[in-house]
């Protein structure tokens with residue numbers, strides 16, 4: 001393996017592009033090296049993980065990262081003098097997407113963000129740092145197919161767990177902090193020395209233990225450690241933050257800024273990858289990378305000799321592929337792009353977590369427990385104390401708690417005795433073929449997409465039936481959350497599938513998202529079961545003792561299927577910012593886009609490494625998974641080139 005010919009670039013073109021003066025860049029555009037073996041497209045969560053590892057281990061090979069955003073680290077979104085209720089006004093930029101209207105949700109759009117900065121979404125996210133279950137990852141491995149590849153390319157739990165561990169350095173809380181908040185953990189789930197930090201906040205608002213007691217009254221049991229592959233119950237999740245400073249740890253600092261300068265690790269920011277180009281067809285890769293400077297709009301090609309790694313995230317990777325002529329051929333034709341590889345799955349398997357809240361209010365006067373987050377804005381003394389505490393070493397106080405770090409994860413069998421009615425419906429629509437009517441219209445009749453969806457539904461039915469595999473997440477939310485006390489219902493394993501497609505009137509801009517939420521009607525059965533389960537909160541002695549009064553959906557609505565469905569349609573958030581699965585790791589005859597080695601089917605020298613490659617969502621927020629996928633992908637690529 002390997003290649004010896006040095007590469008690249010039309011350096012002339014590169015140097016003519018406007019350079020971006022930035023003190024944090026280790027090299028300006030004009031100083032770029034004369035040859036690159038690897039180009040990583042997107043300096044986000046997975047992309048920087050791969051670039052860091054490739055340059056660390058393949059010391060004779062040169063890697064260039066091309067990032068759309070700038071280098072902009074502090075202040076983070078939740079850093080003083082702000083908290084999560086009033087995010088920092090100068091937080092790093094994000095793409096803001098409003099999806100097409102969702103007909104099943106009264107025409108409501110999904111609002112989705114994605115980081116547009118070095119570090120990608122890990123630099124702007126909520127820092128809740130949990131992992132999916134072993135059931136999720138074994139299901140993904142099953143969907144990825146058995147292509148006879150080496151063990152390294154198996155994506156089952158045992159093939160992933162070591163990469164979850166490797167990616168982070170977890171620092172447990174001190175004994176006194178642990179005792180104060182009843183934190184539990186098991187160091188066996190960690191033990192890595194990765195450059196991303198995770199730790200537990202040294203603060204909780206006073207209503208956290210209240211909800212925790214109520215959860216236990218609902219029959220949900222605390223789980224000692226939720227990061228070891230099982231997490232059905234009440235979970236603590238570490239946050240992606242430094243154990244001493246409590247500042248955000250993200251891909252931009254962990255995998256770039258904190259890396260000692262390496263002669264083989266280059267980055268350009270403020271440049272957009274337009275597409276990859278195969279001058280002699282996709283079998284004679286690697287492709288060239290066509291890049292647009294965001295400063296002067298010039299276009300240039302980067303010639304690559306090793307591989308191009310697409311890591312632009314689940315919303316942008318499919319748009320780069322489509323601009324490259326890799327995607328659903330009928331759609332490409334409508335866009336006037338000639339098809340290079342007909343891959344109907346590109347941008348066609350969009351999934352996200354979604355769901356409504358249940359809400360309540362407390363009897364007046366407000367419960368006597370405190371402090372609650374409003375003190376940060378209403379009480380200058382409290383705020384001054386919080387700011388002083390944060391600047392101590394180690395940092396203390398409210399600012400060490402970014403959002404929340406606990407949640408319940410509950411399986412369908414633990415929510416409703418009727419769970420088999422639901423999974424039976426799923427199996428029936430999968431096996432009799434009626435489910436394909438729920439696929440996006442432009443790929444609905446494609447035999448590969450139909451076969452893949454059928455398999456996804458069968459695998460999901462199994463997950464939903466498993467009493468240890470969560471279907472619902474409800475993160476702790478303070479009684480002072482915007483809109484009042486609320487407990488959100490996340491649908492962790494949705495059945496509906498949406499699309500990401502280029503905007504034909506401006507194909508270089510953000511793509512068009514069609515979430516198609518609720519297009520598979522069984523998602524509503526799941527939403528209803530989850531809301532009915534969460535309403536048990538209101539019957540707990542803990543909440544009743546505090547005079548909690550349900551404000552929505554209410555007993556009358558909850559008692560009636562049609563009325564409750566109406567509530568779900570009106571109240572649901574259609575994205576919890578976890579878009580995925582738009583270049584799924586599944587075989588080509590199942591509508592997949594990449595194989596278990598993450599190579600794009602039919603394309604030479606082109607891989608995808610980001611949250612696009614998951615075939616289905618895990619029962620987790622995605623950043624820990626994005627790092628683990630980056631770590632595993634790096635090992636796969638290194639093994640190919642070493």
Ligand SMILES: Cc1cc2nc3c(=O)[nH]c(=O)nc-3n(C[C@H](O)[C@H](O)[C@H](O)COP(=O)(O)OP(=O)(O)OC[C@H]3O[C@@H](n4cnc5c(N)ncnc54)[C@H](O)[C@@H]3O)c2cc1C
Nearest residue numbers: 042044045046068120121125126127128273313611621623
């Ligand atoms: C607001 C928000 C809150 C979230 N909260 C949490 C949370 O609390 N916990 C959690 O675990 N997860 C959370 N997530 C999700 C998680 O952060 C993401 O799923 C994960 O980081 C995605 O990683 P990625 O590598 O797939 O993409 P990203 O990290 O988004 O990286 C993609 C990168 O590609 C760049 N890019 C895009 N297009 C181009 C192009 N054409 N050319 C060059 N560069 C390009 C982008 O600028 C970006 O830097 C949240 C996400 C958001 C947006």
Ligand SMILES: *[C@@H]1O[C@H](CO)[C@@H](O)[C@H](O)[C@H]1NC(C)=O
Nearest residue numbers: 151152154155156158159160
């Ligand atoms: C799971 O993955 C590991 C590689 O990490 C592999 O050795 C093992 O055979 C896989 N198990 C199955 C059942 O595929």
Ligand SMILES: *[C@@H]1O[C@H](CO)[C@@H](O)[C@H](O)[C@H]1NC(C)=O
Nearest residue numbers: 179180181182208209210212
């Ligand atoms: C911690 O757990 C103990 C025992 O379960 C309980 O009595 C106590 O109230 C808990 N404290 C907090 C802050 O949750």
Ligand SMILES: *[C@@H]1O[C@H](CO)[C@@H](O)[C@H](O)[C@H]1NC(C)=O
Nearest residue numbers: 277278279288290299300301
């Ligand atoms: C990049 O290369 C392709 C294939 O040779 C070519 O069609 C395209 O015009 C080039 N782009 C630029 C900006 O030079």
Ligand SMILES: *[C@@H]1O[C@H](CO)[C@@H](O)[C@H](O)[C@H]1NC(C)=O
Nearest residue numbers: 371375379380381382383385
């Ligand atoms: C304001 O915060 C201070 C310091 O924590 C506290 O002692 C005081 O009771 C608070 N005042 C109110 C009105 O809550």
Ligand SMILES: *[C@@H]1O[C@H](CO)[C@@H](O)[C@H](O)[C@H]1NC(C)=O
Nearest residue numbers: 100503504505506509511512
């Ligand atoms: C597509 O792009 C055009 C031109 O920029 C814009 O006006 C339009 O809103 C976009 N469409 C969608 C659905 O985002």
Ligand SMILES: *[C@@H]1O[C@H](CO)[C@@H](O)[C@H](O)[C@H]1NC(C)=O
Nearest residue numbers: 532533534535536537538539
């Ligand atoms: C709450 O308790 C009442 C009285 O026991 C019961 O009728 C109702 O079904 C319970 N509600 C929920 C959501 O469990």
